[in-house]
Amino acid sequence: MSFLTSFLLALGLSMDAFAVSMSSGTTIRPFQLKDALKLAVFFGGFQAIMPVLGWLGGNTVSSFVSDYAPWIAFGLLALIGGKMIYEALYGSPEGKVNSLNYSVLFVLAVATSIDALAVGISFAFLNTPILEPVIIIGCVTFFMSFCGAIMGYRIGHFFENEVEILGGLILIGLGGKILAEHLLWI
Secondary structure, eight states, X not given: OOHHHHHHHHHHHHHHHHHHHHHXXXXXXXXXXXXXXXXXXXXXXXXXXXHHHHHHHGGGTHHHHHHHHHHHHXXXXXXXXXXXXXXXXXXXXXXXXXXXXXXXXXXXXXXXXXXXXHHHHHHHHTTOOOHHHHHHHHHHHHHHHHHHHHHHHHHHHHHXXXXXXXHHHHHHHXXXXXXXXXXXXX
């Protein structure tokens, strides 16, 4: 696999993490550089780990992942997006001043990296070496997530609740996109 192909694949895989990081950056108050780094480490790390797990699993989990992964991703993203919208509309102002806890980061990282697991399975089927693409995927996602969190923070104060609602809708939309793509291939 060429570097350009790996980079473009990484860019595509990182878009979900970028959108989630951007919407998360709007809700973190006070925002600190460590918050953007925490998002970037979780998303970049999971985007690098999941293809390895898929590659290692290969044929064993391919039928399970292809059948249920879109539903799992949709459910997780819709749940988190719905919670964001609810908190934007009905939450107290004190509830908006927070930082990301590890359980939320874990769920978001898993939800946005399920497609990377499927990519790893396809690498196994194609006998593609995994090391270079995984490093590229992890680094690109780290960078995109870091930038997304900072951008979310910078524009978030202009729109307050509207951006949080938009972030929730983006998450639900991403889940719907994943599910729609799966249903179109059935």
